[in-house]
Amino acid sequence: MKPDRVAPSPLLAPPAEAVAGSAQSGAAAPDGRGRLDRIWSAIWRLGVLVGLVVLYLGAASLLSLAAVRVGFDLWNGIDPFLPPERRPFLGAVELAHRAFAVDALRQVFLALLVIGGAWLRDRAGWRRRLALDRERPNGMRPVTLLGILLVWPVLHIAWVTGTAELFGASFGQHVRLSPFMSRAAVAAWLAYLTILAPVAEELLLRGEAFARAQAAVGPVGAVLVTALVFAAAHVSSWGLARPVSLLPLAFALGWLRWRTGRLWPGIALHGWSNLALVTYLLWPG
Numbered sequence: 001m002k003p004d005r006v007a008p009s010p011l012l013a014p015p016a017e018a019v020a021g022s023a024q025s026g027a028a029a030p031d032g033r034g035r036l037d038r039i040w041s042a043i044w045r046l047g048v049l050v051g052l053v054v055l056y057l058g059a060a061s062l063l064s065l066a067a068v069r070v071g072f073d074l075w076n077g078i079d080p081f082l083p084p085e086r087r088p089f090l091g092a093v094e095l096a097h098r099a100f101a102v103d104a105l106r107q108v109f110l111a112l113l114v115i116g117g118a119w120l121r122d123r124a125g126w127r128r129r130l131a132l133d134r135e136r137p138n139g140m141r142p143v144t145l146l147g148i149l150l151v152w153p154v155l156h157i158a159w160v161t162g163t164a165e166l167f168g169a170s171f172g173q174h175v176r177l178s179p180f181m182s183r184a185a186v187a188a189w190l191a192y193l194t195i196l197a198p199v200a201e202e203l204l205l206r207g208e209a210f211a212r213a214q215a216a217v218g219p220v221g222a223v224l225v226t227a228l229v230f231a232a233a234h235v236s237s238w239g240l241a242r243p244v245s246l247l248p249l250a251f252a253l254g255w256l257r258w259r260t261g262r263l264w265p266g267i268a269l270h271g272w273s274n275l276a277l278v279t280y281l282l283w284p285g
Helices: 015-075 092-121 142-166 183-232 241-260 264-282
Strands: none
Touching: 015 092, 015 183, 092 183, 142 241, 142 264, 183 241, 183 264, 241 264
16 A cells, blocks of 8 residues: 655745745844934934034134134233233123124134035035035026025015014014114124125035935935024024024025025025015114
C-alpha cells in the first residue's frame, strides 16, 4: 500500500513567504526610525533658527547701545566710562535723541550681521541664500504685485485697529509726534520706519531665517515659522495685541518671499505698511 499524502498545514508558511515577510518587517522598522530622525532633525534646525534670531537681535542691540553711549558721550565731552553717580543729567531731548539713535543703529548692525553671516557661510551664494540675486525669475507678475501693494494698506489698518480695540489696547489712540522733534528728526524717523527697519527685519526673517526654515520644514512651514517668529519679536507693553495685529502682515511677507523667490517685494510691502499705518495714526481729525 502507498502511504497517504500529507496536506500542508495552513499554519505553516512556505519558506519563500517567510523570508519575504521577514524582509518586509525589517524594512518597516528602518523606515519608521528614519521618519522619526527627520522629525527630530527638523525640530533641531528650527531650534537653531530661533536661537540664531535671538543671537542676531541681541548682538545688534548691544552694539547699538555701546556705539550710542560712547559716540554721544564723546560728542558732548563726557567720559563714557564715568560711573552712573558722576554722570551729568542729560535732559529729555538728549535722551530721546539717544533712544532713536539706538533703534536706528540696531537695524544697521542687524543688517550687517545677517549679510556678514550669510557671506561667511557661503561666499559664492550668499545673495541667493538671502533672496537678493537676480538669477531666478520673479515668480509674480508686476501687475499682481502692484495690486497687492495698493490694496494691502486698507486691510492692514483695519486689522491693526480692530485687534487693538478687541484687546483693549491703547495703541493708536491720541498719537502725536514729540514737539521736540525737528523736521530733520521727523524725516529720519520716517526713513527708519519705511526703509531701515523693513530692510533689516526682512534680511533676518525672510532672508536667513526663511532659508533655514525651508531646508527644515519646506516652504509652507517656512512661511508659518517666520511669521510666528516675526510676531513674537514684536511683543511689547500692549501684550498680545501687537503680535496678533502683525500676523496677517507676517504671513503676507512670507508668502511673497516664497511666491516671488526674492526679498525686495517683502521689503516694499513691509515699508509701505508701516508708512500707511503711521500716516493713518497721525492724520489730524
